[in-house]
Amino acid sequence: MMIHDKLYRLHDKKDWVGARKLLRREMRIAEGDSHWLMTKIAQTYNLEGKYARGLAWSRRALAIVPTCPTARWEQVYSLCSLRRHAEAVRVLRVLIRRPVRSYLDAGDCSKSKAWVRTFITDCYHMLAWEEWLRGRHAEGLKAQRQHLRRRLQGSRSELGDSLRETRAGIRTAQAMIREKRKRQRG
Numbered sequence: 001m002m003i004h005d006k007l008y009r010l011h012d013k014k015d016w017v018g019a020r021k022l023l024r025r026e027m028r029i030a031e032g033d034s035h036w037l038m039t040k041i042a043q044t045y046n047l048e049g050k051y052a053r054g055l056a057w058s059r060r061a062l063a064i065v066p067t068c069p070t071a072r073w074e075q076v077y078s079l080c081s082l083r084r085h086a087e088a089v090r091v092l093r094v095l096i097r098r099p100v101r102s103y104l105d106a107g108d109c110s111k112s113k114a115w116v117r118t119f120i121t122d123c124y125h126m127l128a129w130e131e132w133l134r135g136r137h138a139e140g141l142k143a144q145r146q147h148l149r150r151r152l153q154g155s156r157s158e159l160g161d162s163l164r165e166t167r168a169g170i171r172t173a174q175a176m177i178r179e180k181r182k183r184q185r186g
Contacts (some may be wrong), residue, residue, distance in 0.1 A: 007023070014047070016048040016178075023040050026059055035064040035065040036108070038064070038071070039068065039074055041057045042057035042058040042074040042075075046077045046081065049081075051078045051082045052082065054074060055078035055082065056122055058071050058072075061074075062075065065108070067109065069103060069106075070109070076088050076091050076095075076126060078091055089127060089130045092130065094129065095120070095129070100113070100116055100120075103115075120150070120155075121150040121151060122157055124143050124146045124147035125157060125159045127143040128147060128151065137176065138177060140173065141170065142168055148163070148166050151166070167176050
């Protein structure tokens with residue numbers, strides 16, 4: 001059985017310790033320099049709620065392949081969960097601005113065009129939340145509108161709410177921003 005199959009079974013059981021044992025065993029075989037295995041270890045820590053360890057492992061992976069989008073995503077997940085919102089926003093903005101071609105021609109980290117569209121759409125969703133949590137509501141609203149625009153153009157989302165809920169959230173955010181501006185004026 002391939003490592004992927006074993007890993008997914010352990011993930012389904014939420015057996016993060018078992019998943020890490022499997023990944024570390026594979027790392028010994030790979031002589032410790034597999035950024036994919038390090039990224040998966042980071043993911044298990046993040047899913048277990050051990051975000052500082054997840055961040056450390058994502059950084060180890062990024063030291064080997066700084067452009068790996070999956071390792072960057074685990075880094076963002078850790079930063080968000082550690083309430084390091086400004087750092088998460090910086091990483092998300094880099095991922096969003098990165099040329100699509102660079103995701104497609106990334107060697108071992110290459111992704112399909114559909115994957116990239118979904119990934120960037122979800123980066124906008126995460127960016128909206130992170131900006132909102134930083135109190136930058138107008139920036140958060142702008143990012144959520146981009147998320148919605150991409151969805152309406154056919155992009156999928158692994159994170160976002162339904163289109164109806166997304167639109168309702170945008171309307172609520174607009175009303176809150178208007179109310180805040182009214183209070184500031186008068």
